[in-house]
Amino acid sequence: MTADTTPTTVNRAAWDLRTAVHLQSDFYPVDRVRAGQSTLNPPELALAGDVRGLRLLHLQCHFGLDTLSWARLGAEATGIDFSPAAVSAARTLAEETGLPARFECADVLALDAPGTPYDLAVTTYGVLCWLDDLDRWARAVHRMLRPGGRLVLVEFHPVLEALHPGRLSGAGGYFPGGPPQAVWTEGTYTDPSAPIRYPEYRWQHPVGSVVGALVGAGMEVTGLHEYPHCSYRLFDELDTCADGLWSDASAPGRLPYMYAITATRKTT
Numbered sequence: 430m431t432a433d434t435t436p437t438t439v440n441r442a443a444w445d446l447r448t449a450v451h452l453q454s455d456f457y458p459v460d461r462v463r464a465g466q467s468t469l470n471p472p473e474l475a476l477a478g479d480v481r482g483l484r485l486l487h488l489q490c491h492f493g494l495d496t497l498s499w500a501r502l503g504a505e506a507t508g509i510d511f512s513p514a515a516v517s518a519a520r521t522l523a524e525e526t527g528l529p530a531r532f533e534c535a536d537v538l539a540l541d542a543p544g545t546p547y548d549l550a551v552t553t554y555g556v557l558c559w560l561d562d563l564d565r566w567a568r569a570v571h572r573m574l575r576p577g578g579r580l581v582l583v584e585f586h587p588v589l590e591a592l593h594p595g596r597l598s599g600a601g602g603y604f605p606g607g608p609p610q611a612v613w614t615e616g617t618y619t620d621p622s623a624p625i626r627y628p629e630y631r632w633q634h635p636v637g638s639v640v641g642a643l644v645g646a647g648m649e650v651t652g653l654h655e656y657p658h659c660s661y662r663l664f665d666e667l668d669t670c671a672d673g674l675w676s677d678a679s680a681p682g683r684l685p686y687m688y689a690i691t692a693t694r695k696t697t
């Protein structure tokens with residue numbers, strides 16, 4: 430029998446390895462979420478608005494800290510991730526906190542239409558670079574939402590890959606280069622010295638491709654925002670934090686660090 434080396438299988442194994450390290454890290458504040466705090470950041474909170482009573486789908490939820498935070502705000506939250514290790518940890522945290530969040534293990538590109546569609550889909554920070562086919566992703570988002578249902582996407586800005594080559598998608602530029610190759614990675618973003626080593630595949634997605642995929646899938650894009658700051662301290666130059674957002678004090682406003690897209694499933 431030959432080993433399954435498809436990008437999805439390779440990446441899922443990488444995320445299972447990473448999850449074990451992330452659960453122990455300071456980057457993911459598991460204890461603070463257990464104690465009642467939220468991991469949500471100002472951009473997604475502002476764009477989602479009042480989520481009380483909404484059926485909320487959190488795509489690529491990792492081990493669920495944001496999903497639990499949405500549940501704490503009153504959403505009927507479901508988190509989806511393809512890493513069995515992440516989903517198992519998320520379910521344990523839901524039990525421990527008693528928060529009404531559900532977790533499912535699935536590939537975001539291959540989601541079946543739900544029995545009851547969602548009011549709001551949310552996906553944030555470091556999600557699209559793991560997906561090889563944005564058209565499939567956008568069709569899956571469309572399928573999961575009710576007509577009039579909304580998407581909130583907040584993502585690191587892909588132009589940063591041109592300025593910090595290799596840090597986001599590995600493409601080294603703003604536009605995708607050739608077909609991606611499996612790249613061996615050591616450690617993980619929460620701890621570059623963690624004793625794990627694994628191959629992974631990533632893809633570069635310019636903002637225009639994301640908008641194009643959503644429009645092509647039947648979504649109406651209602652907003653496109655670019656931010657001169659970042660919800661995470663992604664790079665050393667992000668040295669100043671105000672109201673939970675990091676910026677470069679030496680060159681404020683020089684670069685977009687994040688972007689966000691809001692879109693609605695058309696009603697006709």
Ligand SMILES: C[S@@+](CC[C@H](N)C(=O)[O-])C[C@H]1O[C@@H](n2cnc3c(N)ncnc32)[C@H](O)[C@@H]1O
Binds near residue numbers: 440491535537554
């Ligand atoms: C950077 S993390 C999630 C970011 C999120 N903001 C967080 O920190 O909780 C990316 C997640 O995408 C998941 N993922 C990658 N490819 C996926 C796919 N095809 N289907 C579902 N989940 C996927 C990984 O397992 C991982 O948990």
